[in-house]
Amino acid sequence: MLHFSPGKTAAVLLTLLIGLWLAAPNLMPVSWRNAMPTWLPHNALTLGLDLQGGSYFLLEVDKNAVLKDQVTSLRTQARQVLNDNKIRSQAALQGRGILVTLPNPDDTSKAVDLLQVLGNSPDGNLFGGGTRTATVTSNTPGQITIALTDEGLRDRMNRIMQRSVEIVGNRVNGTGVVEPIIQRQGDNRIVVQLPGLKDPDRFKELLGKTAKLEFRLVDLSMPVQQAEQTRPPVDSELLPSQDGTQKFLVQDQVMVAGDELTDAQASFDQNTREPVVSFRFNTNGARQFGRVTTENVNKPFAIVLDNKVLSAPVIREPITGGSGQISGSFTAQSAQDLALLLRSGALPAPMTVVQEQTVGPGLGQAAIHAGEMAALVGSLLVVVFMVASYGLFGIIASIAVALNVGMIFGVLSLLGATLTLPGIAGIVLTVGIAVDSNVLIYERIREEVRAGRTVLMSLDAGFSRALATILDSNITTFIAATVLYFVGTGAVKGFAVTLGIGIITTVFTAFTVTRLLVSWWYRGVKPRSIPI
Known part of the structure; x- marks a missing residue:
């Protein structure tokens, strides 16, 4: 031995x-x-x-925002299903669901059968998973109640948390922090530990932004001042600029969504030498962007980030190359941060920093x-x-x-x-x-x-x-x-x-x-x- x-x-x-x-x-x-x-x-x-x-952050996903988004999406889907089948209807938000009113009560039975599809959740549907996401009932002719189920909400929240952890990880890793710790805590919270962090305020802003980018047309049917004094037209809304100095009347319809982006990089404008963010769309996004800019030459096009207008340039000519740039009052650092947010993807729900500690x-x-x-x-x-x-x-x-x-x-x-x-x-x-x-x-x-x-x-x-x-x-x-x-x-x-x-x-x-x-x-x- x-x-x-x-x-x-x-x-x-x-x-x-x-x-x-x-x-x-x-x-x-x-x-x-x-x-x-x-x-x-x-x-x-x-x-x-x-x-x-370093710094410790505790992030919390807004459950109320998730519920509101789910109910709004449910109303949109219900309208689409009934309109496709030539059934006139009105849909109003009601707690955790919607109330559909039919001018013709004789359509109630047919409408209930058609709307049952909203309660199913095959793979790839809005609600995901295989649980029953909504119940469709009618106790009064001409009125249909569609309510979200607890199982559907839990499944949706779980998917949102998984996606949020992934996106937060992408944002943190994109800044070069060594060995960060990012993990889920409970039903709607994420713990982020950043060893050696020297600029916690910058990270707090990065982690708290939803980064939902949208390209929408500016509504020219009414002056902004009139919309403020009365009310905006249907399917339009007033949005503030990024710096809060002015407002824009913007159409609700999203012409191109930020999730169609494949890349975003901070750069400098060749003419003005000001910091800008250059972006590139995927094939589908490039096609949509090219169609919208072709159909709306000489009209302002609002670039909206988290319901704030970054800029609203006028479309001078069709942009069919699938790429462009976002200009605004950027510094070199803010342009880099915006590019990082766009590359990482938008958070599926608003998130706030509820606790912050600095060691x-x-x-x-x-x-x-x-x-x-x-x-x-x-x-x-x-x-x-x-x-x-x-x-x-x-x-x-x-x-x-x-x-x-x-x-x-x-x-x-x-x-x-x-x-x-x-x-x-x-x-x-x-x-x-x-x-x-x-x-x-x-x-x-x-x-x-x-x-x-x-x-x-x-x-x-x-x-x-x-x-x-x-x-x-x-x-x-x-x-x-x-x-x-x-x-x-x-x-x-x-x-x-x-x-x-x-x-x-x-x-x-x-x-x-x-x-x-x-x-x-x-x-x-x-x-x-x-x-x-």
């Missing part, structure tokens, strides 16, 4: 060398890492929000210092205990534990993981688990010595008979770490990652590396007794 062939010895040493080599960049200054050749490992651990400071770098540094002190003090006490209890073998165990910690940092660096305070706690716990494995081995050796076995037989039996117990204890702990990783979130996951990696490296260092060191000692000293 103590015999190591040259090949096996080389494999163990090579594994240790690779692990420590991967961990080395964490001890180097940034300038050294940047100057290293690309083929050398140069990835260092990224510190989490609790260690290097200063000083607090992060204090956390690092506290974590380092805890790790050092804990490791020192472990070393003192091992040396006091097992003498030379305690020193060997301490060396193995130090190599174990180095390998943990090497694996974490290789994976590009983020180190947090819970991660440090996982490393400290791993030190205790590693020492526990050595204690099992050494106590087994002591038992063999008391039984009167020779030095070689005691050492060999101690390692071989303790192996099963070491594997059992570490496998059960690894299972617990795996469950924590898949079930837990945030800090729990960070703890589970370091603990899981630490368990794997512990089995290698506490058993294999310790056994190699003991075999070297035995062959070099040829002891007649074991100093344990």
Whole structure:
């Protein structure tokens, strides 16, 4: 059991060398890492929000806005279904549904049958999923009530949250923030952690914008002042400009939607050198944009973002190339932010920042210092205990534990993981688990010595008979770490990652590396007794 062939010895040493080599960049200054050749490992651990400071945002999706949007869409669909079948009707919003009134009560039965389709949710329909999304009932001739179901709303909300997490992730990743944490919390909230963030106000604005871009025609049938004094024409509305200095009378119909965009980039106008946002449509959007601009030459075309008019240029000639630019009172930074929002896509529902916390770098540094002190003090006490209890073998165990910690940092660096305070706690716990494995081995050796076995037989039996117990204890702990990783979130996951990696490296260092060191000692000293 103590015999190591040259090949096996080389494999163990090579594994240790690779692990420590991967961990080395964490001890180097940034300038050294940047100057290293690309083929050398140069990835260092990224510190989490609790260690290097940054910002924490809690975003909340507006449930009332989701409900209103669903009811409005339901009314639009109901009108379309009845109009397609030549049934005259009026539809009014009513709580969580709509009330459809038919001038001819004899159409009630036919209309109910036609409107049942709104309650179904085949894949690709507005409401998605396979649940019943709306109920269609009529208790009075000439009146039909269509109400959204709880199941349909929950399914829709779940889809909105999934899409919102994806879009928020696109927006954050597009700014270059390293290792952000973005995860859903509850039914309608999203947690965003941005380590090292230096401009929280900019991110707060980015995360809170819906970024719903629309291209609509300006309504020229009535002056804006008259629309303000009386009321806007049917199917039109008054919208403020981006800076709030003026208003525009804009048609409700969306001629081209922002979801038809394939790209948006900040650039500069070739004539004025002012910051603009250049955009490009997909095939369908380019076709729609070309048709609208062809049919409305010399008419103003409003570019609307979140119900605010960015600009309303006059269409001088048809734009059939599928691309264009948005101009306005942009700075270089605001143009870049708008381009990022358009590339990321519009949020499916309005979202607000309900909680914001900023962790200063000083607090992060204090956390690092506290974590380092805890790790050092804990490791020192472990070393003192091992040396006091097992003498030379305690020193060997301490060396193995130090190599174990180095390998943990090497694996974490290789994976590009983020180190947090819970991660440090996982490393400290791993030190205790590693020492526990050595204690099992050494106590087994002591038992063999008391039984009167020779030095070689005691050492060999101690390692071989303790192996099963070491594997059992570490496998059960690894299972617990795996469950924590898949079930837990945030800090729990960070703890589970370091603990899981630490368990794997512990089995290698506490058993294999310790056994190699003991075999070297035995062959070099040829002891007649074991100093344990």
